[in-house]
Amino acid sequence: xxxxxxxxxxxxxxxxxxxxxxxxxxxxxxxxxxxxxxxxxxxxxxxxxxxxxxxxxxxxxxxxxxxxxxxxxxxxxxxxxxxxxxxxxxxxxxxxxxxxxxxxxxxxxxxx
Amino acid sequence: xxxxxxxxxxxxxxxxxxxxxxxxxxxxxxxxxxxxxxxxxxxxxxxxxxxxxxxxxxxxxxxxxxxxxxxxxxxxxxxxxxxxxxxxxxxxxxxxxxxxxxxxxxxxxxxx
Numbered sequence: 001x002x003x004x005x006x007x008x009x010x011x012x013x014x015x016x017x018x019x020x021x022x023x024x025x026x027x028x029x030x031x032x033x034x035x036x037x038x039x040x041x042x043x044x045x046x047x048x049x050x051x052x053x054x055x056x057x058x059x060x061x062x063x064x065x066x067x068x069x070x071x072x073x074x075x076x077x078x079x080x081x082x083x084x085x086x087x088x089x090x091x092x093x094x095x096x097x098x099x100x101x102x103x104x105x106x107x108x109x110x111x112x
Numbered sequence: 113x114x115x116x117x118x119x120x121x122x123x124x125x126x127x128x129x130x131x132x133x134x135x136x137x138x139x140x141x142x143x144x145x146x147x148x149x150x151x152x153x154x155x156x157x158x159x160x161x162x163x164x165x166x167x168x169x170x171x172x173x174x175x176x177x178x179x180x181x182x183x184x185x186x187x188x189x190x191x192x193x194x195x196x197x198x199x200x201x202x203x204x205x206x207x208x209x210x211x212x213x214x215x216x217x218x219x220x221x222x223x224x
Binding site (some may be wrong): 006009032034036038041042043044045046049089091093099100102103104105 | 118202204212220
């Protein structure tokens with residue numbers, strides 16, 4: 001039973017355009033959400049997070065939106081750059097145990 | 113900056129060999145984790161530890177064991193490597209009461 005789903009295995013976006021990566025979850029106890037970025041042969045690096053008390057968090061070119069009623073979050077990257085080409089993982093946790101539950105990842109390809 | 117160091121970036125082992133993967137963190141974090149990452153499956157938790165000499169099974173512990181004799185070091189052991197354990201292994205650490213994980217660069221293990 002996948003509690004965190006990233007339904008798009010891959011996404012291709014033109015350089016300079018907006019990239020939107022989506023993530024759905026099923027557990028209503030989740031109250032903290034994170035996005036990680038991973039290059040091949042490297043460990044994931046933290047990108048941005050959002051608490052369930054907010055519906056938006058912004059950091060430079062990266063914005064995460066949370067829709068609790070739909071149990072959906074999305075990561076927006078504007079403008080997309082070649083260095084953004086990577087696999088993006090969505091993760092969620094419930095404050096009760098802080099265990100992170102991971103999505104399967106979305107491979108983002110930025111075309112020049 | 114948090115530093116999580118994994119001892120080997122690339123390993124090639126034969127079926128039946130014993131494999132040790134070492135992980136060291138320098139931020140005095142209480143929590144340490146071992147994941148494996150396979151394409152399309154995201155990050156799957158093998159084992160984690162909340163304290164020295166303490167370990168808990170994750171989602172896929174079969175075929176693995178761990179050791180945490182010191183706070184900064186968390187080792188993953190494959191008692192008898194099998195070809196289905198060919199994967200990218202990721203170590204991570206986290207401070208108490210926080211959500212963000214800090215990852216090492218990963219160890220790519222190939223079992224022939």
